Structures are given as structure tokens and as C-alpha cells.
Amino acid sequence: MKKSFCIILFTAAVCFPLHLSAQKDKQTEKVRNEQAVKKAIDERHFRIDVNYMTPTRGRSRALTDSYSLEVRNDSLFSYLPYTGEAYSIPYGGGKALNFNAPIQTYETKEKKRGRKEVKITTSNEEDSYTYSVTISSNGSAYIHVQPIRRQPISFSGQTELEE
Template identity: 50%
Template sequence: MKTSKLILLGLICMIATVPATAQSRSEKKARIERAVKEAIDSQTYKIDVNRMQPMRGGSRTLTTNYSLKISNDSVYSYLPYFGVAYNIPYGGGKGLVFSEPITEYKTKELKKGRMQIDFKTRSEGDNYEYSLTIYPNGSTTIHVQASNRQSISYTGDMDIEK
């Protein structure tokens, strides 16, 4: 008799908490989507990169904290580069590690809430075209096309409070 009452009480507690959990998940998802949209609209966001895909060879998981930061009209690129360089400064140059102004910043809304951001920038060693695809949950794909190097892609997550 006691055990059946305890089981019944346990079932009631479980049923009562399921809708609250589902609601909090949907609230969290909506909060993240709102934060991503606000960051894109303000043109101030940071993407923590965790994987790269060079044109040749397999993709690699990154263990160091690499990132791409957009702040108003500037890009702060701290990304590794593996690939073929056609024309680089003596000593190898700095690769994709630089802080420079952005030109031609364009935002385009895609299907399913995704956003595409394209911009150009120039460092002392090369010209770059960045193309970012940002998903509503903050996950991001970055494609970088350089004038003097093979293109390379990265994946990561937007640094927002989850």
C-alpha cells in the first residue's frame, strides 16, 4: 500500500515537471535566437571557431581558442591557416591573424532563419572575402577566400549567453 502511494506520488511529480522542462527549452531557444538576431543587427559579435576544413586534406578540430570578431566596421581575425599560398610575404606572413576595417558588408536572410553575411577586408599581405552563414542557434560556418591563398572554411559558435 505504501509503495503504491510512493509510486503514484513519483508519477505525479514527473508529469508536473515535464511541461515546465519543455517550456523552458522553448524559452531558451527563443532567447538564443533573439540574442543571435540582435548581435547580427548591431554588427557586434564574436564567433568561437572549433573546426577548420582546408581545401586539401581532412578537417581538423582546433584545440586553441581561435575566433572571428566583428565590431561595427572592423574585423578581428584570429584564425589558423593551412593550405597552399601562391604569393606571400617573406617569412610566411601573418596568415589570417589581423585587425582591419571592413568594406562591402552585406547581410542576407536565408530560409529557416539562417543569415548570410558577406564582407571584404584587406590586410598588409592579402585581400579577403569572408562569407558567414549563421544559424538561429548561433552555430556558424565561415568561408574565407583570399587573393593569394587557397580558400578555407571554419565552423564554430557565436559567443552569446546561452
């Protein structure tokens, strides 16, 4: 009985510091990711690899091709698929959400649980757009696109974070 108690006590003494170390590593990683997200948003230099699409109507679906939204300084690079109703578009369908354009407004806001929200407005010869981007501290991202001449659409994906 005394021998088994000593074994249990020894095991707990060895495992408990390892558990604390793992928790500390997770916390350090979380803080590092939060700082990387904040830096990327403040410097206006981030890319979101999109892997899921949610149109206003119709079914949501996982995306198999490489789609992305990128912000570089004062420019927006949108390479996103579009499914939905268009109210007024050029003959042949136009560019939809595949374009590069200068950013007109760029607003950031702190949200709950370490999330950051970025609201970007831009336009091209076809339409005007408002991109509402929410990025979590772990890099997961949600994008809501509100065009003027088309139905809104949403996407989710993962932010590329530079170390």
C-alpha cells in the first residue's frame, strides 16, 4: 500500500510540472499569434486563404481551389468565387470578386475574445464593395462581402501569419 502511494506521488510530481509547462507553451503561442495578427492588421499586410463559401441563397460549400483575399499597403487583391444574384452587371458576367483595387477606407476595431475587425471599402469600374473581415487570435478569419450590384456573400479561411 505504501509502495503504490509512493509511485502515485512520484508520478504526480513528475507529470504536474510537464502539464504546467504545456499550458505555458500554449499561452505563449496564443500571445504570439495575437501579436502577429495585430501587427499584420496595423501594417495593412495580410493574406487570408479562403476554404469555405456561404452565399446568401443556396448551399454553403467547401472550396477546393486556391482562393484568397490579400491586403498590401493601400491595395486590395480579391480572388474570390461568387455565387448569387446580380442586379446589374456587365455583359458576360464581369469580374465579380476577382480584381485588384485601391483601398478607399480602412477601419479597424477590437472585438471580444481577442478578435480584430477590419472594414474595407473599395470600388472598380463594375461595382463598389464593403469587405468586413474578422480575424481571431488563432488566425481564423471570416469575410463578409457586400457589393452594391450583387447579393452579399461570406467566406471563411485562415490568415497567413508571418513570424
